[in-house]
Amino acid sequence: MSVLVDESTRLCVAGITGREGSFHTLNNRRYGTNVVGGVTPGKGGQDVEGIPVFDSWEQAAAEVQPNTAMIFVPPRFAADAILEAAAAGVALVVTITEGIPAHDELRVYNTLVRDFPGTRLIGPNCPGVLSPGKANVGIIPAAFFKRGNVGVVSRSGTLTYQIGNEIAQAGFGCSSIVGIGGDPVPGSSFVDILELFEADDETELVVLSGEIGGSAEEEAADYIAQHVSKPVVAYIAGFTAPAGKQMGHAGAIVSGSSGTAAAKAQALEAKGVRVGRTPTETAAIAVEVLGGASVSAA
């Protein structure tokens, strides 16, 4: 198994006709993902290298029955695209779009909870989900990962690639790699994905990659202590970030003592989660726990 995306994925892409949208959609298809359609209002009836484009999610749902949506539209259109896909009954919505207003994210999250509890949102501002050898939905460079038993969940896209790549170089593969995004109101949290990995037969160990800001890592630490039987290894970015400065992700704001990298690492270690100090060391710990050759952290 794996989580969220696999051979049964039927992907439909909002923003498929844009430059980035088409590039990554075609990448996903080349990887083997079953891409069944795209949605761009006003461009219904066209196709992107054979992938049919629809005017609306309702139409796409009727014609090609997608179970997964990928959102690639500009920030100001993203909230409506997510809710339209959910209203059309799509069960998984993966939102790549970066820069969505926080109030829109808040409205989307709470609307999904109230009106569309059957839809799970991953992102926004995330790299997507990859189940190596099965399906890739998003922008994760799949060539760096192979099939295996490590589940990876991360707030940061590029950090996910970094850690996954080091695990792969040590000879291990991944069940699924899930980027939950670094925005203030993510659709899915560490806790949501830990729950999936805990229930997934293929996953033997979870690597959790967090960063400064918010309290998602602390909540994950509590959840791991109570509900996760599989080993979890963590990495936290932002030890040298100055207090009070926003470092890129809207989520990554340090203010006061809570939300710092040190506090997060402590919270995880207090619950028995080993925390690597560099991506390389984190991968080495994961490999060691899995019983592989211990890799030097240098």
Next chain:
Amino acid sequence: MDLLEYQGKQLFARHGLRVSSGKAVDSVEAAVAAAAEVGYPVVVKAQVLIGGRGKAGGVKLASGESELREHARNILGMDIKGHTVHTVWIEHASDIAAEYYASVLLDRAAKKPLVMFSVEGGVDIEEVAEKTPEKLIRAHVDPLEGLTREQALQIARDGGADADVVEGVADALVALYEVWLQEDATLAEINPLIVTPDREVRALDSKVSLDGNALYRHPENQSLSDSENEDPLERRAKEEGVQYVKLDGDIGILGNGAGLVMSTLDVVAQAGGRPANFLDAGGGSNAEKIRGAVELILANDAVKAVLFNIFGGITRGDEVAEGLIAAFGELDEHGKSIPFVVRLDGTNDEQGRKLLREAALPNVYPAATMNEAAEKVVALASGRAAGAPA
């Protein structure tokens, strides 16, 4: 984007929240004219984005013109924790019967707006939250419904507002929620929210943070913020569309993705180096953006060596390489003397590395891993050799 007190108050007034009449001025003469308009006694308040203004002498009461001149002269140009006072707010002094606290913010853990209210205002609210948490009322609001007047009345009563101002406090809370909602704020705070002797409820201070991602909906707010105290490089970065934060070291850092860049800062620090900046070129960095980013990093004279750490997903390695090559073509003598360590992985990484090899840039050092890249750049910044350039 944090607003100055007077800018926040202007937003408050726009949504029907009561504030004292006042004027923002940048000279002693303008302060005198403003005071004549609002009427003595007046309060002269330094406009800076940092707490502790009062303790630093940046807030003074003036009962007449000579006193006002003295205070305005002292406060304008004053340095408060590294922030220069360019503007003072002249406001008619309020008579105060009680000082409350009110705020609306985005509670990320609950994924809901949070309204907070306390009758213990005018002091450090973190201290109230810690020592007497029962005196700080916290109420989540359903963002799909908004803050109803009933809930606002309940919050005011629960918080112990004087019975005769419960309605006034509720009005203020509803107005503050509207500020938070309509202006796309992530925080809207009033401390103190005062009750005057004639039982009027009024905002005596403001702390507002706006969501930069939503500014396109608010063209009227785009010129706000403390641009005079903004680091010129950070301002330029904003114009170039990259995330840049100046730090105090000597190793320039560029990466793609906030998490990877933060991690790069950590790894460089662990290798014994001191990062000069955080620069996230973002997803989908194209050649033009990379060229601008290189200029930005080198505009900081402290930079002795630069580390490029790219792991491409949406960013394509060949475009990063093209940007770097283009930037190098335009570098001045100083720029050409700065060594660059480049680590490139991910989407189109081989094409990118090939472009760099073929360009044979004189001062670019390739690195295979993040740790190797960090060690190399630390060595180069301290003047030690780190192997041959590419």
